[in-house]
Amino acid sequence: MTALDMQFKESASRHALAGSNVVARVEGIRKTYYMGSLAVEVLHGISLDFYSGDYVSIMGPSGCGKSTLMNILGCLDQPTEGKYYLGDEDTSTMEDDELSTIRGARLGFIFQSYNLIQQLNVLENIEMPLFYQGYAEVESHEIAMSLAERVGLGDRVDHKPFELSGGQQQRVAIARALAVDPLIILADEPTGNLDSKSGSEILDLFDELHAQGKTLLTVTHSDELAERSMREIKLRDGEIESDERLNS
């Protein structure tokens, strides 16, 4: 068992305290976009609880508001109405700086198009969130190194993103999302740009993370992903259509 595995175990136990294990809660979230004089409400009052160590997939047709929900859950956007608690903090009243801090410290992002920074090599990309959290250089190096090994890219740390395949790039992004040991890992169509083989590899990695007690929240069109998840939430027209628990 590596030191990192220990860290995962430890964090799982830290977040899942006895009694309750809700890591995030949205209450009556509404989001309205204004296009000129036209107001379009995208989310019509959504309330959800997310539990520690859960593996959730949010599905729905295009335009159902799942991206908007994801942005709000990712503290990239604020709801027009309603509350969003992340851990023990109410984020709906936060200033920009506090939102930045909470994004960096408590959330890990995985995007469909990987979103690695092209000028930086693998190691530097993984280190980036640590840098904004003010980690010392030596320590962030150590963490990034062990995470690179963890996702199977220990021998490619000085490669630039364009020298890697899509699957490899996505694994770098996963390592980056794990760097600060976040409360929730948010994945937006993580396999959308990948062929089925690398896609399954990524999903295997997700299964491992889930097994280690990480909380995963994904938005996807992929049935494979949805089937592997523990809980499937379906959105339609800005409302929850269904919310069911799968596979025990």
Add this chain to the structure above:
Amino acid sequence: MSDLTVDTPVQPRSNAGRQKPLNGVNLVRFKKITQVGIKSIFSHGLRSMLTVLGIVIGVAAVIAMLAVSEGASYEAQQQFRDLGASNILLKSVKPAEVEENSRQGFGPPQAVVYGLTNADITTIRDTIPGVSNVISSRIVKKNVWNLGINTNTDVVGTTVDYPVSRNYNLRAGRFFSQAEVRDHANVVVLSDEVANALFPIDNPIGQSIKIDSDYYNVVGIMESEGFSNLGQSQAGSSNAAPSRIFIPFTASKSRFGETTMRQTAGGMESETVELHEAIIQIEGQESVIEVGEIIEQILQRRHKEVDYEIEVPLALLRQAEESALRDQIVAGAIAGISLLVGGIGIMNIMLASVTERTREIGIRRAMGAKKRDIITQFLVEAVILSGVGGVIGVVLGVVIPIIISIFWGMTTIVTPIAPILAFSISAMIGVIFGIYPSMRAADMDPVEALRHE
């Protein structure tokens, strides 16, 4: 919901031990951001180089232009300084009307009398306090002979203080002495040109030259550098230094007399001039301009016509200094404009860079970068670009004037203030023109930025 804290008591992360403070000036963080900036500068090599070039040209132009104009004004001022800052120079000139008649050669034979007189000088010396010395000179054009070689030159009859008062140096030998002046001695000091013309091989000192029918002993040779013709010594025209030789004032008077005869188209013409030049030395520079005005008033009263010129080198020096300052302001402004253009270039590049890196900004924001982190990153980049440009510009700006001096022989002076000024302006430009693009970068909506292709 008050029960939420009870319901979901997820503990804040307890990793206080390994986390550094997020606020305040963090040197490590700043170092890291600087590295990010440098990296992105190098990843756009050509673009960065062109940007830097704008600043390099601006800074180098500021320094070089100031150096050249400073050198030019120093040269101009030096010419007036050579005339002696505590001197007032007087010169006899033929009145305009007489000059006109004699040039046309009409009318009856003329006997012209004009110019400064010994009485003028005595009056000036005796009535104006602060006049420490007056050196009067007579200048007669003569053919000067050494055996078969001859040259036409101005023969200046003057007193012993002449070279000191005009800052002239002797190259060899000595100037004539007080005793020789008293004795009307036939001694002569040659200027370089005349010495070279008459004695191409021999050492002239100790030899004799012949003027009219008299022989003069050569006792010294004067450096001709710095000669300036009285009355024409506006900046730039004094390079027509006359070749001159110097004999005692008394000798000039007794050998040549005060009247010169000249053959004209219409007959003979005589000119009588007592003194051609006078240098009035004043004690202390403060009163020079004032004394100059008094002398002018005295001469106005004593002369019916304006047959004299008065020149106060200090007043001209002041004028030269003023015009030099004007020149410098103009040169500085032109160079400053090019620096400004360089700055706008930086802003342009930074704005392009912000647009091009919108995605990166979004990623960094998602990963926890605050607005001020983004501002710092882009600002650091702009400051590095302009700083590097500034350093290269300063080096070029110091080297270019040296090259100009070597190849064109112009005097250039790089004052220490010019590089400092130019460099701080370029650094400031980096900040000022970097702020707007970096603000724009930071103000982007992270969601929009992430969606940007």
